[in-house]
Amino acid sequence: MKIGELASVTGCSIQTIRYYEKENLLPSTQRTEGNFRLYDKAAVDLLLFIKHCRSLDLSLKEIRQLLALKRSPGAQCDKVNRMMDAHIQQVEDRIAELTQLRRQLKALRRSCSSDRTVEQCGILQNLTT
Amino acid sequence: MKIGELASVTGCSIQTIRYYEKENLLPSTQRTEGNFRLYDKAAVDLLLFIKHCRSLDLSLKEIRQLLALKRSPGAQCDKVNRMMDAHIQQVEDRIAELTQLRRQLKALRRSCSSDRTVEQCGILQNLTT
DNA sequence: TTTAAATTCTATAGTCACTATAGAATCAAG
């Protein structure tokens, strides 16, 4: 199949597919005489794997690592577990940060009401200190 | 004061200060004969305002808007309030997304334990579908 | 006064994961 069909089948844009090839996530494929890329079922599966990982906010670097591990079926998968644990921790850390940020923003928001001038604005005043 | 001192006083890097000037967040300053930038107390205050906004994850675009509003002291500050509300909503949306992501990652993580091979890895298997 | 180190300058490129666009080439259908 050609790239348009791969894009259609996987829900991944043509440009992103080319990008992933350039970034060495997807292998360079066979081409037609006219230089159009040709993809098979394995490519579909690989791209779906990548997309799944992206949907979990795994970085391209992390995905590369997972793909490398995947190519050693007999190896221990503790690296996978450790990567997942680290990623979960990142997400939890970010949630904590944002929760704190939300608290700060709410507090700031409470320092103003809707019938003031800019000069009297509690938000801007608090941002100035 | 020169840029190094401004950086020291505000905790903002020299490069970022120059970047903010380039992005029109900070006004172009006076220069010495040797072309070194010179900053006064107002610049310190402005940069601290910007840094405070950044610490609240406000984008440079949003900060520009706040600064523009700040320059009309007699105007109503309801735009400030609305911007803050929108920003709070963004943060809350992002928290919700990340919380959902965390749930997914935890579920995925439970599908594997530490004494398996890559071939048997529940995480990789689930990522493949 | 000279020298060397420190500070500052502008320009450019890179980070990350895409996304858009331009112009050229190929393909497919009428």
Add this chain to the structure above:
DNA sequence: CTTGATTCTATAGTGACTATAGAATTTAAA
């Protein structure tokens, strides 16, 4: 054959920085 669709490569842009190179200026010590 023509025309529209598809695909190609190259390049630039997004946002908020961050790093580096080489040149110029300043500062402090000998």
